[in-house]
Amino acid sequence: MRFFVPCAKGLEYLLVDELQALGASRATAAVAGANADGEDELPYRVALWSRLASRALWPLAEFPCPDEQALYDGAARIDWSQHLGEEGTLAVDATVSGPGITHARFAALRVKDAIVDQCRQQTGQRPSVDTEDPDLRLNLSVRKGRATLSVDLAGPLHRRGWRQAQGEAPLKENLAAAVLLRGGWPAVAAEGGALMDPMCGSGTLLIEGALMAATWRRGLQRHGLARRRAGRASTARCGSACARTPGPAPMPAGLRCNRAISGATTMRRVIAAAQRNAESAGVAHAIDLQVTDLVHLSPPGPAQGLVVCNPPYDQRLAADPALYRQLGEALRHAVPDWSASILAGERELGFATGLRASKTYAMFNGALECALLVCPRVGGRDRADAPARPLGEGAQMVANRLRKNLRKLKAWRAREGVDCFRAYDADLPEYSAAVDVYTEAVEPRRVFLHVQEYAAPADIPEEDTRRRLGELVRACAEVFDVPRERIATKTRSRGKGGSKYGRFDQRGEFITVREGQALLRVNLFDYLDTGLFLDHRPLRARLAAESAGKHVLNLFAYTGAASVQAAVGGAASTTSVDLSATYLQWAGENLALNDCTGPSHRLVQADALRFVESDRGHYDLVFCDPPTFSNSARATTSMSSATMCAC
Structure with a gap:
């Protein structure tokens, strides 16, 4: 039988692996989900065991849906007495795309109308709507003129049931699971390694990691709900499938998770929230929570482990790159031999840590696109040992222009003794930025780069401007042979009230440069200039x-x-x-x-x-x-x- 299993965008390929482990005979990635072939039990296994899926859906009907009348008629053809008792309650969730039906709430309302009208004709009673805990929760998907109506067996699967308190921007549990899986936490845990979140918030990553290490399956608190909905939803087609799906044993009261799992944050109230959540999940004894800052970060014990982290972020340039740099420096000092899985607001913020990622994945935290950086070793490798990564076509063009400019400036720089100069100023229209070079006046005379991106026209997609800036920075890093943490990137544009000037970071890093006979202190990261x-x-x-x-x-x-x-x-x-x-x-x-x-x-x-x-x-x-x-x-x-x- 064919099923569609939804998930957050960016988790599709992980979900494919999970579905195959749950018994799917075939699974392929789709947009925000996966298509899977399997036995009748598969949706129930998803409801009970999946860490990544957003919903567990049992398909009832699929039919053409060019307009709202076709939607109503298709829903009315289903015998709802097989799925909903006379005193039952229902709720309908909908997603729509395409020209026929454009409003999800309207589509959900038409399905509800069809069910209510049929029940009223058959029994004279109207079923009630209960959006919190209905007896029958339906999921409607309308794509490319076809509608699929399914039973939602367990509601939102990211709600594990343990969350008692949350911070200002809580991470969904299924996204936390993806961060852990991409970082290889199951293998690290199996080898006795440790887990650390230095900015743990309300503890989502740590709790999910502890439950994963203890091999606890997330379906414990969903098992009864899935059985109840299956029994009421489709006794004729799949009632026996639920009976054949084995249920887990109750979670042991004294769950033992013999792993070094630790978290830290600077606010006591946030640590208290994380402690309450850990107690609710039954893993409080397995997690060490402390109030401390990054400066005093220390490893929890084992020589090997995984760092997971979801640092604060907002829209582009609203986050604090200085915090990311501080995070990277603290990790390199405390756990240089560990691996890391860092969920950042965007690539540039992740790169500000200075950690060298072997893989970067796009993930979506709600509607916000994020970048997950997976680093096999926090301390990185010597540049001589690192394999050269070829530049793309655009980055290579920038690199060629930079080298040409440096050749032209070489004689002048030697004659005038110039250590600080502009090497590039929007020479290529697609890469509109200024690149200034600052060389320390004292040993070891490190080179720093200051890249100022000129604001792109409004008709240029932000994705293109972000990609071009990334290519330009990569070209600069290669030509000048400098690590990413010594490249300051900024955008010159007018902000609210017309302001162009202001403080960006709180890095407080000054370098001393020479101009003629004078020594001068410059700060490349904290201000626009x-x-x-x-x-x-x-x-x-x-x-x-x-x-x-x-x-x-x-x-x-x-x-x-x-x-x-x-x-x-x-x-x-x-x-x-x-x-x-x-x-x-x-x-x-x-x-x-x-x-x-x-x-x-x-x-x-x-x-x-x-x-x-x-x-x-x-x-x-x-x-x-x-x-x-x-x-x-x-x-x-x-x-x-x-x-x-x-x-």
């Missing part, structure tokens, strides 16, 4: 050359790069004026890095125009580099273009 505008280098060089013995005023000083160049050029004094305390502190650190401190090098927090109106100082050189945009409510004006004037 890095603290050093590379295109202003010629003007700063002129300032250094003309500042000897002079008093220099730097308005809109930003991080003080111009003040530093004036100071190392021999300026008698510098005065740096900016409204931002953060940037002034940064400017002070840059001056101190070059031994330019003391009363000769003033830092003034003030609006530049008000300072000019009130200040009575005398200056030989005034450097003015106003921002083109400012969010500050304290700023009275904004000006564009950089100017230097002799006074």
Whole structure:
């Protein structure tokens, strides 16, 4: 007999393997599910044992469905007295696609009408609707002009029955099972390995992992429901099938799961929720839960194990890449020899961990597409040992252009001693981004890349822009031979209120670079701009050359790069004026890095125009580099273009 077993998108091939293990003679992946051939017992086995399926469906009828009248007539041809008692309750769930019927709730209502009308004609009574716990739950699927009406034997299968509390964004249990299976947890558990979730939330991954390791099958709390629905639903066709489907023994009260399973989070109330859920599932004794942060992460004991994690994420760029980088660093320090299965909001967030994934899978958490990264070893391998992964056609084009640009810039860089420069600026229209290179001034003189993606036109699909950015980053990584964690990626676009500027990460990682004779601190990850505008280098060089013995005023000083160049050029004094305390502190650190401190090098927090109106100082050189945009409510004006004037 042919069955369709639905699941979340991205789990189809795992579900095929599971169905074959449950006795399907044949199973093939479909969109958001699998088609399976098997005996009558197969839907009940799915209801009782499946960790991945969304529903267990017993098909009652399939018929042409070009419009709502055909749907009503098809449902009315079924003898509902064989499936629903006089006092029975029902519910109908529907999914529709195609031009004939476009509204799922309307389709469900028409099926319900057909059943109610038939029952009223036969018995004079109208069955009631119960959406929570009906005696008969039906599932309607309308695709390509055909309708399939099935009995839903157990309702949503991701509801295992143990969840007592949940966090702000709980992970469905069947998706958690997929994360564990992709990570190879059954094999790791069989070999005595450990399981750890350093950001465990309400404990879904840990609880599912503990039950999986204890070989407990999820159908325990669904077994009676499936039997009840089967008996009422189709005694003529499949009542005996339920009787032949063996039921599991009750879960032992003292379930023993001799595995080192641990979880952590920073909030006590979340740990308390995870503890309640673990107790409800009967595995609280098998899971060690702690309130701690990533900095203090430590392995639970065994030398081998699997890290599973579902870090926070939201829509594109709303998540915090710094948190992902911190996660990767903590795992490399605590469990370098373990494997990992990380469900991230998107590929770029996953890559921010710096972990080297051997496989990346697309999965859907509800309507949100996610990326599952499977890493065979958290610590990775030496680059020399890692097999080279060939670039795709688009990435290869970018790589070729980058190499061409580097050859053209080589002589100039050597002549001028330039370590920080722009290597690419939307040279290929499809790959619209700027790539800046920053080389540390001190050993080991690591190379960092700053990739700024220009916002794509609205008519370009986001999937294309995301793919192109990924290809560009891969090309950069190969050409410059740098790991992903040393590539900062950002998108320049106007946000709410017109803002272009703001803080992105909280990584707090500064590197020191050299420009001429000056040392400067830059931050590639935490802000839209890095603290050093590379295109202003010629003007700063002129300032250094003309500042000897002079008093220099730097308005809109930003991080003080111009003040530093004036100071190392021999300026008698510098005065740096900016409204931002953060940037002034940064400017002070840059001056101190070059031994330019003391009363000769003033830092003034003030609006530049008000300072000019009130200040009575005398200056030989005034450097003015106003921002083109400012969010500050304290700023009275904004000006564009950089100017230097002799006074």
